[in-house]
Structures are given as C-alpha cells and as structure tokens.
Amino acid sequence: MESVLQTFLRAVPQATAVWIAVLLVLAVAVAVAALPRGVTTPPAPGAGNRLADRLESAATEAAEVAERRRAEWLAAQQAVDETWAAYEQASDDARRIGATTAYPLMSRRRKLGENVDRQRYLHRAATELCRTQDLSIAQLNDVYAHRGWNPRLHPVQQEPVLRNAVRAHRFDAYQRAVERERAAWRSAEAAAETLRGLRAEASAARLRGPVTEAGEQQVYAEHWTSAESERRTPVELPAAA
Known part of the structure; x- marks a missing residue:
C-alpha cells in the first residue's frame, strides 16, 4: 500500500x-x-513607397526651379534700382540744362542754310543719345520725322528739349522694370509654394506608407502639374536700361 x-x-x-x-x-x-481574417502585417515605414519617392524627386526639381525664380527676381529687383538711378540722373540733367538755357536768344536774321545746319545738329544729337540708349528708337524716328520736334530751333534751345526726352525715356524704362520685377516676384512665390506643398506631401506619404496605384497617380499629378509648369515657364529678365 x-x-x-x-x-x-x-x-x-x-x-x-x-x-x-x-x-x-x-x-x-x-x-x-x-483574429480577423485577411489581416496582414503592415510593411515597414517607407518600404516600397513609390509615391513618396516620386514626390521627393519632384520636390528636388521644384527646389531648382524655386532657386532660379528667386535669382531672376533678384536680378529684376537690381534692374529696378539701376533704372531708377538712371532716371534720377536724367531728371537732374534736364533741370540743370533747363535752368542754364532759360533766357531767350537775341533774335537776328538767320544766315543762308542755317536752318539746314540746325536740323543736322538735331539729328546728330538725337542719334548719339539713341546710341547710348538715352533715347528710344521710337523717339529717334519722331525726331527724323519732325513729329513734335522743331528742327529750326537753335542748338542751345534744342538741348533742354532733348534732355526732357531723355528723362521721359528713362522714366518709361523704370516703369517697365517695375512691372517685370512684380511678375518675377509672383513667379518666385508660386515656385516656393509649389516646393512647400511637394515637401509636405512627400513627408505625409512616408508616414501613410504605400498606397494604391490610382491614389499614387492622383496625388502625384496634383503636385507635379504645378511644379512642371513652373519649370517650363521662363520669366523674362529685365533688359538693360
């Protein structure tokens, strides 16, 4: 037992x-x-995420575009400063020469052929100012066609008229430079906004993980369209005054 x-x-x-x-x-x-049926282990973050890869590639190109647009805007801004300085110089010259020629010339009988000499002086002076870009081609054409110009004036009287025309030309150049600077600024801002959007979407795509092919194409197209258009649309740089 x-x-x-x-x-x-x-x-x-x-x-x-x-x-x-x-x-x-x-x-x-x-x-x-x-356990619920059909549940699989989620992939590691970033593994096989083609959407994030493509968005990051697009962001890299958008960064290059944004850098070019900013450089173009800075160049346009510099052109504004230069054209304004040229206008101020032309304005000072016009005032100075206008003050020195304020007194009328003594009237006298003109010599034979003197009107021809005065016309030649006006044409030579206007051509030289156009060559130095102080007058526009359109203004020079008006001089030769005598549209708004009196070729029989004495050279002393022609000088303030020429300087006023130079001042008007420089002011027009300044206004055109301002318009180009504003357009360059808007283009630079649009490129920067596109870059920020692509970077944000790329980061979000990394966190979300892989998506379907249809969703990938939709998200990528929405951002890449703006980046591509920014890359292909050039901005006209301001010409020298």
Whole structure:
C-alpha cells in the first residue's frame, strides 16, 4: 500500500505539467481563431513607397526651379534700382540744362542754310543719345520725322528739349522694370509654394506608407502639374536700361 501511494505522488507533478501544456495550446488556438481574417502585417515605414519617392524627386526639381525664380527676381529687383538711378540722373540733367538755357536768344536774321545746319545738329544729337540708349528708337524716328520736334530751333534751345526726352525715356524704362520685377516676384512665390506643398506631401506619404496605384497617380499629378509648369515657364529678365 505504501508503494502504490509513493508511485501516485510521484505521478502527480507530471500530470499537472501535461494539463498545463494542454491548456496553453488551447489558449493559443483560441487566440488565433479570434483574429480577423485577411489581416496582414503592415510593411515597414517607407518600404516600397513609390509615391513618396516620386514626390521627393519632384520636390528636388521644384527646389531648382524655386532657386532660379528667386535669382531672376533678384536680378529684376537690381534692374529696378539701376533704372531708377538712371532716371534720377536724367531728371537732374534736364533741370540743370533747363535752368542754364532759360533766357531767350537775341533774335537776328538767320544766315543762308542755317536752318539746314540746325536740323543736322538735331539729328546728330538725337542719334548719339539713341546710341547710348538715352533715347528710344521710337523717339529717334519722331525726331527724323519732325513729329513734335522743331528742327529750326537753335542748338542751345534744342538741348533742354532733348534732355526732357531723355528723362521721359528713362522714366518709361523704370516703369517697365517695375512691372517685370512684380511678375518675377509672383513667379518666385508660386515656385516656393509649389516646393512647400511637394515637401509636405512627400513627408505625409512616408508616414501613410504605400498606397494604391490610382491614389499614387492622383496625388502625384496634383503636385507635379504645378511644379512642371513652373519649370517650363521662363520669366523674362529685365533688359538693360
């Protein structure tokens, strides 16, 4: 009797271990059965994310476009400063020469052929001012056609008229430079906004992970269209005054 009891006591721990193992197996089986069907392990962040790759590539190109647009705007801004300085110089010259020629000339009978000489002087003076870009081609044409110009005036009287024309030409050049600077600024701002949008969308795409091909094409097209148009649309740089 004592031997049977000892044998039973030695078998109790082994049976307990077997029952514990069986219970663990059943618990695991129940947990697996409770999982929803079709669930897969999500991919690692950024793995195979073609949308993010394409957006980052587009952002790199957009950064180059934005840099060019900013350089063009800075050049246009410099042109504004230069044309304004040229206008101020022309305005000072016109006032100075106008003050020195304020007194009328003594009237006298003109020599034979003097009107021809005066006309030649006007043509030579206007041509030289046009060559130095102080007068426009249109103004020079008006001089030769005598539209708004009196070729019979004395050269002393012609000088303030010429300087006023130079001042008007320089002011027109300044206004055109201002318009180009404003257009360059708008283009630079649009390029910078496109770059910011692409970078933000690329970061969001990395966090979201891979998307369907249709969703990838839609998101990419929305951002790439603006970046591509910025890259292909040149901005006219201001010409020298």
